[in-house]
Amino acid sequence: MNTTIESIINDIPSPCFVLEEDKLRQNLQLIDSVQQAAGVQIILALKGFSMFSAFPIVREYLSGATASSLNEIKLVNEYMGIRAHAYIPAYRDDEFEEVLNRSSHVTFNSWSQWERFGQRARERGVSCGIRVNPQYSEVATDMYNPCVPGSRLGVTRDKLPDQLPDGLEGIHFHTLCENDSYTLERTLEALESRFASLLHQAKWVNMGGGHLMTREGYNTEHLIGLLKAFREKYNVEVIMEPGSAIGWQTGVLTATVLDVFDSQGIDVAVLDTSFAAHMPDTLEMPYKPRIRGAYQEPVADKPTYRLGGMTCLAGDFMGDYSFDQPLQVGDTIIFEDMIHYTMVKTTTFNGVGLPAIGILKADGTFALVRQYGYESFKDRLS
DSSP, X not given: OOOOTGGGGGGSOSSEEEEEHHHHHHHHHHHHHHHHHHTXXXXXXXXXXXXXXXXXXXXXXXXXXXXXXXXXXXXXXXXXXXXXXXXXXXXXXXXXXXXXXHEEEEEESSHHHHHHHHHHHHHTTOEEEEEBOOSOOOOOSGGGOTTSTTOSSSBOGGGSOSSOOTTEEEEEOOOOSSBOHHHHHHHHHHXXXXXXXXXXTOSEEEOOSOBOTTSTTOOHHHHHHHHHHHHHHHTOEEEEOOSHHHHTTSEEEEEXXXXXXXXXXXXXXXXXSOHHHHOTHHHHTTOOOOBTTSBSSOOTTSOEEEEEOSSSOTTOEEEEEEOSSOOOTTOEEEEESXXXXXXXXXXXXXXXXXXXXXXXXXXXXXXXXXXXXXXXXXXXXX
């Protein structure tokens, strides 16, 4: 089917996250082709894509999932039908037994966490790993860089022994963020320069996420070659857990113009969504989201508007966009590529209602999966 979002917009509530099934399957098919050719296991990272209504589709292509909290672990169990690969920066005493019950792999963030919980995990037959910090990352934004000085994520080489203790089977690193295979190549060089002796002792190596193999121009053949060579060199199972790559460009956030007015010489359009509450990555990273049919930067002699959200936060606005026609109250705005790392971060700040969630099915029909109301807001408070 060649159904477009625009052609079914009257069936979609506003605002709404809309996943496009065909595009998700295209991503998963590419990812599966990489894991088959390279002989590795690629698993879903819930931190980037937790739309569990789509997990049956994901399960057709990927056999595993990684979680960073007990709640995510439960979601993996319930909707993927498997035990999770668990990595939590610090495990809680009152949760750890349930984490073990629900997980096949447990990665520890520090040596002290391994010493505190490792024996219990070993006795339960759960495969244990340690997250390492190779002290190398090309991530430019410090908020997303786990290798900045004083990072709480991972163990540097000087804090580890020369011999992995019994039961510690895996090495885990995660230092990429929407990077390419050449960044991974340089990262592996840094990893090997510090941890080669421990890599030879490991049974598995988890290369974390940030491998944006579904982005146009990504060299998957180069990636496959890297992974095969690494796997054979160290005789290890290789695991990857991309977040963005799963949902990359698989859907949109639709919104509606509620008001248009002049503000000290600047035309402002207020939407029924929020950058701060519904698209926090745009302010955290930061980046300017693309809008379908709009000019990303102001164009002279084109109608130009500063788009704002509907919370009371003064900074709840994005930059200026130009359009071919003036905006009117009731017009639809379609934000591109809003399925990964966006839906999982939404909040109800200011009591703003959460966007609905729907799927544009492969047969061209729209399925409304979830809508939110007052109870969703109230349930987060007391």
